[in-house]
Amino acid sequence: MKLPTDHPHPLVRRLFSFWAPTETSMRGWAMASVVVNAGITVTGAGVRVTGSGLGCPTWPRCTPDSFVPVAHPEVSPLNMAVEFGNRLLTFLVLAVGVACVLSALRMRPRRRSLVLLAWLQPVGIVAQALWGGLVVSTMLNPFTVGAHFLISSGLIAACWMLYARAGEGDGPARRVTHRDIRRLGHALLAAVFVLLVAGVVVSGTGPHSGDAMASRFDLDIEVVARFHADIAYVVVGLTFALAFALHVNNAPRPARRAALALFAVELAQGVIGYIQYFLAVPAMLVLLHVLGSTLVWIAALRVATSLRTRAPEAASAGPSPTAAHAVA
Known part of the structure; x- marks a missing residue:
């Protein structure tokens, strides 16, 4: 019987690559999970x-x-279509997560680290869907809406770690630069997460609540927006310091490139943030700002994982039978 992994069309082989995974296809599914989340x-x-x-x-x-x-007399058909469409996307995210789990389970030799990271995806997606029900039942309370975003950020982190670990071995982590520079990278990642939390507070205070009946945080929008901007300055400063330290210490090129990429994304995000502030927060710029914050988070995760490496698997483990089948 001919398997989908033997199909002559490359797209079909890629879609079913979770059944005969290689390191490359495992990383591909992990990156796909980063993208869909x-x-x-x-x-x-x-x-x-x-x-x-x-x-x-x-x-x-x-x-x-x-x-x-x-048809519902109290709900606009357009609003219903937008919300229902977003709910349907959950099944796509779940399908990619399941593909990651199958890939990790069928890798030979099986790597426990990949299996655990892969399982975080479908479990987290189900938890996220249940939390979405809480968001609706609380009438879009800004706390539950903000937590919804932060849970997604956690899922993206799990997906990125799966992507990074799939390209490494399971040996002990070894830093690729000075210990204090790696600590600076960890401090930067923590600062970026604090920036995301501050952004959630700004969103929960601002005008785009999701529905006229939704509540808002009882805070001064000017104060929280400026606090958010202050944290952004700290993040940009830490990023510049890290990029400079990596350059001076002649760190490996992937680490230097990751830091510079993060710095560039942060500058673009800052421009969008200031424009939307002075234009009274138009909806389209809010979307761009959310996209930017997600890209900043992914870029910060990339920086953190570029500052260490792990030894490859022992040669005695032998090649993966499923990988050999995929190549054949």
Whole structure:
């Protein structure tokens, strides 16, 4: 019987590569998971800025008597379509997560580190879906909405770690530069996460609540926006310091490139942030800002993983039978 992994079309072979995984295909599925989790984070923001947060006013059904959108006198068809479309994307994210799990389970020799990281994806996606139900039941409370975004950030981190670890061995982590520079990289990653949290507070205080009935944080938007900007200055300063230290110490090229890429993304994100502030936070710029914050997070994760490496697997382990089958 001919397997999909033997199909003559390369796209079909890639789609079913989880059945005969190689290191390259494992990393490919992990990167795909990074992309789809980042994508659904941005589309979730699109639900909010279009006022479609309660387009499907119940959960798990879209309406009290239907899992799919039906005409409802109190809900705009457009808002319902936007919210339902975002819910459907969850199944795509879950499918990619399951492909990562199957790839990790079928790798030979099986690597426990990859299996554990892969399982975080479907488990986290299910938890995220359940939390989405809480967001709806609390009428888009800014706390639950903000936590929804931060959970997505955690899932992206798990996906990135799977991508990084799939290209390494399971030996002890070894730093590729001075110990204090690596510590600076860890401090930078922590600062970026604090920046994300501050951004969530700004979003929960600002005008785009997702629905007219949604509550807001009782805070001064000017104060929280300036606090968010102050943290951004700290992050940019730490990034510049890290990039300079890596250059002076002639660190490996991947680490230097990762730091410079993060610095560039931060500058672009800062420009978007200031423009949206002075233009009274238009919806399209909010979407770009959420995309930018997601890219900053991914770039910061890339910096952190570029500052260490792990020894390859022992040669005695032998090649993966499934990898040999895929090559054949």
